[in-house]
Amino acid sequence: MVPVAHPAPEPWAAGCPGSRLAKGRWGGLGTFPVNYSSRDMPKQYRFLLNKDLLWVQFSGFHTDLHHHKDNSLISISDEPDTLYRKLSVLVKGHDKTVLDSYEYFAVLAAKELGISIEKIHEPPRKIERFTLLKSIHIFKKHRVQYEMRTHYRCLELKHLTGSTADVYLEYIQRNLPEGVAMEIKKTKLEKLPEHIQKPIWDKLPSVEETATGALETGH
Amino acid sequence: MGVILQNRAARVRVGKGDKPVTYEQAHPPHYIAHRKGWLSLHTSNLDGEGGAAERTVEDVFIRKFIYGTFHGCLANEIVLKRRANVLVVCAVFLQRLPPYKFYFLVGYTETLLSFLYKCPVRLEVQTVPEKVIYKYL
Numbered sequence: 001m002v003p004v005a006h007p008a009p010e011p012w013a014a015g016c017p018g019s020r021l022a023k024g025r026w027g028g029l030g031t032f033p034v035n036y037s038s039r040d041m042p043k044q045y046r047f048l049l050n051k052d053l054l055w056v057q058f059s060g061f062h063t064d065l066h067h068h069k070d071n072s073l074i075s076i077s078d079e080p081d082t083l084y085r086k087l088s089v090l091v092k093g094h095d096k097t098v099l100d101s102y103e104y105f106a107v108l109a110a111k112e113l114g115i116s117i118e119k120i121h122e123p124p125r126k127i128e129r130f131t132l133l134k135s136i137h138i139f140k141k142h143r144v145q146y147e148m149r150t151h152y153r154c155l156e157l158k159h160l161t162g163s164t165a166d167v168y169l170e171y172i173q174r175n176l177p178e179g180v181a182m183e184i185k186k187t188k189l190e191k192l193p194e195h196i197q198k199p200i201w202d203k204l205p206s207v208e209e210t211a212t213g214a215l216e217t218g219h
Numbered sequence: 220m221g222v223i224l225q226n227r228a229a230r231v232r233v234g235k236g237d238k239p240v241t242y243e244q245a246h247p248p249h250y251i252a253h254r255k256g257w258l259s260l261h262t263s264n265l266d267g268e269g270g271a272a273e274r275t276v277e278d279v280f281i282r283k284f285i286y287g288t289f290h291g292c293l294a295n296e297i298v299l300k301r302r303a304n305v306l307v308v309c310a311v312f313l314q315r316l317p318p319y320k321f322y323f324l325v326g327y328t329e330t331l332l333s334f335l336y337k338c339p340v341r342l343e344v345q346t347v348p349e350k351v352i353y354k355y356l
Binding site for chain 1: 228252262265266307
């Protein structure tokens with residue numbers, strides 16, 4: 001029995017400007033949950049975007065409309081959770097400072113969730129250069145050179161469970177800055193299948209004799 | 220090398236000292252990533268990523284569209300950001316129209332572009348009384 005946390009649904013399904021809905025999940029005394037669209041939320045609270053509710057104090061109000069104990073975000077299933085030996089997150093971008101700040105954010109998030117970080121390293125940058133003619137007609141000797149620089153940053157995490165990995169990756173990906181791409185490699189730990197668990201030479205001695213017998217007759 | 224063919228790309232030529240120029244216009248392109256940022260942020264120009272041509276065409280269309288819809292109101296170039304299917308258009312406008320007209324045009328642009336590109340489009344708008352002048356050339 002392992003609880004599996006499902007990620008919150010996408011808040012940006014429609015591009016309408018004023019999507020500010022107070023979805024009615026009235027809590028206990030005096031709190032009023034408000035679902036802000038990401039644009040209206042003040043900057044310092046943007047990190048709460050992935051959570052469904054932002055609780056606001058509202059004095060002297062008591063309602064009993066909806067029983068909020070049945071939290072639909074967490075579900076429990078019987079099958080065992082998948083285990084990952086290593087989770088490698090590679091981010092690429094054009095700007096090194098953006099990758100620096102994103103790495104700080106990802107490391108902070110991992111520490112908060114209690115995920116052990118194996119190492120953080122920076123693979124060397126790749127520059128793609130090409131040379132074009134400067135003018136639209138003739139002047140072959142005068143060219144223009146352009147280049148595109150890609151910087152990398154690799155974050156390796158170890159010993160994660162499937163649900164932790166899902167939650168962490170969801171959070172990381174929701175907050176990917178623009179102009180930055182990410183690649184994920186997961187190393188899964190699987191249980192050895194039953195037919196390989198014990199070596200074959202312990203059982204079935206009769207198979208060997210018939211094999212040698214067959215060899216002699218064939219030869 | 221020669222005095223004839225010098226670089227003229229994205230450079231405002233020096234004049235008498237009466238030409239007002241914004242920060243974006245004043246810096247030539249070799250200052251991008253040093254003193255300037257990018258105007259259009261997407262991942263298709265990275266190593267091993269595709270779709271650069273489509274994004275560029277979309278960018279050009281959106282710039283022309285907004286230049287036309289808010290005619291004479293743009294203070295600076297538009298910054299386009301793409302974050303996982305959402306297109307965020309950041310623009311700085313001059314206060315040449317009354318606010319209710321701005322709100323209408325913003326909503327109109329957002330809905331039209333969302334239907335056109337099949338993705339949520341958000342317009343982040345800031346207004347400024349006059350163009351922000353960096354220096355006079």
